[in-house]
Amino acid sequence: MEAWEQQLAEDQKRELERQLNMIRRGTADIIPEEALARKIASSIVTGKPLKVKLGLDPSAPDIHIGHTVVLHKLRQFQELGHEVQLVIGDFTGRIGDPTGKSETRKQLSEEDVKQNAATYEKQLCKLLDPQKTRFYFNSAWLQKLNFEDALQLAGKVTMARMMERDDFAKRYANHQSIHVHEFFYPLMQGFDSVSLESDIELGGTDQTFNILMGRTLQGAFGMNDSQVAILMPILEGLDGSRKMSKSLGNYIGIDDSPNEMFGKAMSISDDLMIKYFELSTAISNEDLVMLKNGIENGNIHPRDAKIRLAKEYVRMYHGGQAAEEAEKHFAAVFRNRSLPEEIEEFFLGRELLDDEGSIPAGKLPVALGFVSSNSEARRSVMQGAVRINGQKLSDPYEPVQIQNGDIVQSGKRKFVKIVIGECR
Secondary structure, X not given: OXXXXXXXXXXXXXXXXXXXXHHHOOOOEEEOHHHXXXXXXXXXXXXXXXXXXXXXXXXXXXXEOOOHHHHHHHHHHHHOOOEEEEEEOOOHHHOOOOOOOOOOXXXXXXXXXXXXXXXXXXXXXXXXOHHHEEEEEOHXXXXXXXXXXXXXXXXXXXXXXXXXXXXXXXXXXXXXXXXXXXXXXXXXXXXXXXXXXXXXEEEEHHHHHHHHHHHHHHHHOOOOOOOEEEEEOOOEOOOOOOXXXXXXXXXXXXXXXXXXXXXXXXXXXXXHHHHHHHHHOOOOHHHHHHHHHHHHOOOOOHXXXXXXXXXXXXXXXXXXXXXXXXXXXXXXXXXXXXXXXXXXXXXXXXXXXXXXOEEEHHHHHHHOOOXXXXXXXXXXXXXXXXXXXXXXXXXXXXXXXXXOOOEEEEOOOEEEEEEXXXXX
């Protein structure tokens, strides 16, 4: 037992274990976990909340369920009495995070960054407690650095360390360009932690290098108790394999309408359902265990569990009444149409849709492989044989907006569930 543990009273030890159990839920890694326990114990003894940081790149302000994985973890810290530091990267956003990129990111203008950043507070406070959330713009300290300061910052890290990043190493090996300013992104993100004296930093596993840079720089600047890195898993999207992304069309947006949100959630694969519950809802650990066991032993049908998940999403972002109404809508449109239990997914190429996400009704049956010719497709629409989410189509020339999770039916026996993305 560590010396600091021996100094804790029994009730403080119980509180430490309670907090650790909550924080460990769903995490991919905690680096180092012993330091996390020590920091929490110190907070319990002194009554001083920990500072928990999340850096946000303002180039993509529309938040989906995949983004909320780290936000739920931040909310847990708030419920435990700690303070959240949200850093809007209005300065680093002008570079763009090179993580996972095969080429140099286009730099954003200051106007673009400010416009994107303006949407964050409204969206984030749907999940976080505004009273325990502090917003920062990292231009407040980064813009003050002069060239000498930048040189000193760069001198804290070797080139060999920078080349440990997979994306930089791969680009170098493939003779692809790496611009010098890209090396400053992790340095600036790490300097955010120095400036804010953060105790903990959260992020996805794809942010491991950037977050550990914060530990490195805090130590280099003489901060003895460097921040702990808490890394969260990447949530797969509705296609069940790739990272949730708006560009791939496999997402559930927190600003989606209640009916759209409910329908999308019902398209989540059974294999990933528990992961969605664990990472993107606030149900208790006890409920999570009961749900998982109930599905495994057959006492809970996966469909019923998925309905609970869909209702939970709508309740979180639109309220309880909207959740009840979305369930009724789903039942009226889907269940009462006697749809089959298993419906094959069809990956519809985004290039087939216009800028509004629409396609003429008469072209849809061909795009989905129901019929082989446009004339046959138009005829089937005019005859009322084609439905979307139970709604009959009649005008073959009318644009029909397509969304993920839509159920398209042709005749009595042909059904597909649409996933927008790359055809495969």
